Amino acid sequence: MTDIKKAVERVLSHVAAEGNIKAYVGTSASETKEFNVDGGTFSLMRTVFGSAVSLTVIEDGKRGSMGINRLDDEALDSLVTDTLAIARAGQSDPAFDIAPFVEARTFTAGCTECDTEKLFDRTKELLDTITARHPKIIMEQMIISHKKTHRAYGNSNGTRFETHKGVYSVDLMFSAHDGDKSTSFFGSGVVTDSLERPFIELGSIERDLSDVEAQLDPGTVDGKFVGTLLLPPGCLGEFLGDIAGTFADDMPLLEGTSVWKDSLGKVVADPRVNIRIDPTDPAVVCGESYTSEGFVSEGYDFIKNGVLESFTLSLYAANKTGLERAKNGSFSLIVGAGDTSLDEIIAGIDRGIIVGRFSGGQPAASGEFSGVAKNSFEIVNGKITRPLSETMISGNLADILKNVRAISSERICDGASVLPYMAFDGVTVSGK
C-alpha cells in the first residue's frame, strides 16, 4: 500500500526544488463497499479501491492545478512537472494564495471499518420493511454503501493534516404505483456512522415513503393563484443551495451579478431566519475538516437573525473582491428551528402548496425561479386537501427569504444537514 503521507512530502519537495513556489497537495486512499437494489431486488455488490492526488501551484502569481489517481513515484514526479506547465501557461493574479502555517492536525471521524455482513442485513431489512409497510412503493434504485477514506494534506507553508474517516450512506429513489396510477419519483437518504439502528428510523425516510404513497390520486390547480410555499427539510436544503449559488458563492460575486453584493451586514431575510454552515457540528457525520487552501474548517453564520453575516467565498474570491472568505468550503447546513409546530403552520395557511421536490430551470441571476412542484400537496383553509400534479411554482429567491411566514419547531437531521420546514408567502402557483 502506497504511503499517502510520503506522497505529500515527495510532491512538495519536488515543487520546492523548482523555486519559491506556493503549493498545496492532497492525497487519499479509499475503499468503498456498496450494495445496489434495482427495480426492487438486489442487483449488484461493488468494491472500489480508489486513490487520488491533487496538486495546486502558484508561481509568480500564476496558478495551475492537476489531479491524478496514481501514487507511484513516476506519476508524482510527472504531476509536478505538468502542473507547473499548466500554471506557467496561465496569467498572474495576486488574489491566488494559500493559507498560512497551521499546526499539524489529525482528524478521525465516523466508522472506518465496514461490517459487510451487517451492512447487507440492514439493507435487506430496509427493503423488507418497505415492502411490508409500503406495498405500493416500487424501489427504483437503492444504493447503500460504506466508504473508508484516509487523506493526507500539505502546503508549502508547512501545514500538514491527516484524516481517517468512514461513513455509511443510504440513498433511495422510489415512486408509488397502484394499477395504472403512479406518482413522481422521490429521493431520500441519510449518512450515518453506525449500523445500530434500522435505516428506516433515520432521517425522514419513513415519512417520505408515506408521503409518496399519499400522492397517488393527484388533482390539478385551475388557473393560478399567489399563495404560501411550504418546503419540507429536504427541499428547503435544495432551495438554500440555490440561494447561495445565486447570491453568495464565488461566481455571482466575481461576475458582479449578485443582488446581495452590497448586502453584507444588512437584512436579507426575515429576522427569524438563522442559517449556519458548520461541518464541525456534532450532527454532521464526517464533515469537512480543512479547506483545500489549508485552513482548519470552522462553522460560521451565513444568515443570523435575517442579516447576511458572510458570503460563501473561497480564498481566491475573497482576495479578488475584498470580502471575507468563508470559514469552511462545505455546505453543511444547520438551520435554526422556529417556534411553531408543523401542524400549526399548515393550519394557518389559507391557500398554499407543500412541495416535496422542485424540478426547475437554473434560477436567473436576479433570483427568479420557476419550475414544477413535484411530490406536492395543496393546502386550502388550513388543511391538506389533495396531492397535486402538473403544477408549477414561480417566484424570486431573494423575495421569498424576506416573506417567511413561519419556521417549524421540528427539524430533520440526515447526517449531512439539520433543517426545519419553512413557509414562504408570495409564490405563484399555476396549473392547467
Added chain:
Amino acid sequence: MKQLNIMNLLPDSGHTEFRVQENTKRRVSMINGDLVGNSSTNVSGVCARSFKDGVWGHSSVGEVSEDAAREVINASRENAAFLASRAAKDGVKIASVTKSGIALPEVPSPAGVPADRVEFLRALDALIVRICPKLTSRNLVLFEEGIEKDLSVTDGVSGHTAMRRSYVYTFLTAEGTDAGEAAGQPQELFRAFGGLGTFEENFGDPAELADGITEIYNQLMDKCSGKYADAGVKTVVLDGNLAGMLAHEAVGHTVEADLVLGGSVAARCLDKVVASPLVSMVDFAHTAFGEVCPLPVYLDDEGTPAEDCVLIENGILKEYMNSRESAAHFGMAPRGNARAYGFADEPLIRMRNTAVLPGHDKLADMIASVDDGYYLINTGNGQADTTGEFMFGITMGYEIKHGKLGRAILDTTISGVAFEMLKTVDMVSDSVKWESSGYCGKKQPMPVGLGGPDLKCLVSIGGR
C-alpha cells in the same frame, strides 16, 4: 493509454467483463478577463464485473497492470458469489450478442503540439469586449474531455474505443433595461461552441466564433427588454435545440429499461400511440442522417456492438433501451446502451445520440401559424419523471403574436406530460440541430448527444 492482454485471465464460462479505462479533462475558466481556473485531471484504472445466479459483482482499482486485472476479476467473482449466496434470482439471463463483423474506428494518437488554451480565451475575451459593448459580465469556460476504453468480454465483442470532445462555453450577462419587466436585474445567456474532436481540431482563430457570439449578444439585448411569460398552457414552437432536450428528457429516460422496471409510464405504452404520427424518435449509435453523430458509440461496455434504437415510429412506442440483462427480460435485442462513465463504474443503461426525426415544414411557416404563443430557443437543463412529466428551463424565447415574433421573454420553465404533449405536435421542420456539450445525470454522469427539428406543440409554461 496502456492496454493489457488479459483474455487468459478471464474465466472460461459465464459472463465477465474487464475494462481498462482512462478519463482526461482540461478546464480553463475566465471571468471578466481574469483567469480564475486552470486545471487538468487524468484518472485511469481497471474494473471487472461478473454475473452469477441473477446478480452481479463488480470491483475496480486505480492501477493498470496484470496484477490489478487479476485482483479485480477475482474480486468481482467473489462479490457476485457473496450476493448470489444471499439474494440469487432465478430465471435471470443475459442476452447474447453478435461476435463477428464488427469494425471499430481506429483510436487516434494524441495531437502534436498543443495549442495555447489560455491565449485563445484571452483573445476571445478581448473580441467579446469589442463586439458586445453593453455587457456587465462575461464568463468563458474552455472544457475538453477524453474517454478511452479497452474492453475484454467472455461472451461478447472486445474492443478499443475512444472519444474526445471540446467546447468553449460563453456566458454573457447584461442589465435589464427600463423597457423590460426586469429593469436593473442581471440577465444571462449561454452558448456552447464545439463538439466531437480535440481542441486543436475544433478551434483555431477565436474570430471564427464572432458570428455566434453576435447572435447570442443580440438575443441577450432583446431579453434585457423582455417580459415575463404568461403562465399556463400555450402553443409553442420549440427550436431544434429544445426538441433534442425533449427527446432526451420527455421520452428517452422513460424508455430506459431500468426506469421501466422501476415503474416508468412507458411500461404500459409499448406498441401504443404515444405521439402524433408526425413524431418519430431514434437513439442513434454513431451515424445519423449520413453523418457521424455528435458523440458516436460503436461498442458498449457489455461487449454489445452499438446500433440504432428506434424509440418512437410515426407516433408509436416501439422499443426500450436495454442492457443485455433487461433485453433478455423484455425479449428485445440489446443495441449497445450499457455504458460506464469512469474506470470505477459499472455499465448502466444510457442514451447515446437521441433525436426527433425531421419532417417537412419550414420554421417561418410554423411561427406564422401561431396566433398567441411562444418561440422557445434555448435551454440550460431539464429533468424527466416516472410519470412521464418532463421539465426544462428556458433561457431564451420570444412571444408570437398573430404569426409574428414579438418581445423576448425572461427566463422561465416549461413542462408537460410527454405522451400527452407529443400528441399535440402538428408541425415538424425539415432540419435538425444537435447539442452535446453537457452531461446526462443518473448514478453516474455521461456525455450524450441530443437533437431534433423545430416542433410546434402545446406545453405548460411557468411565469407570473
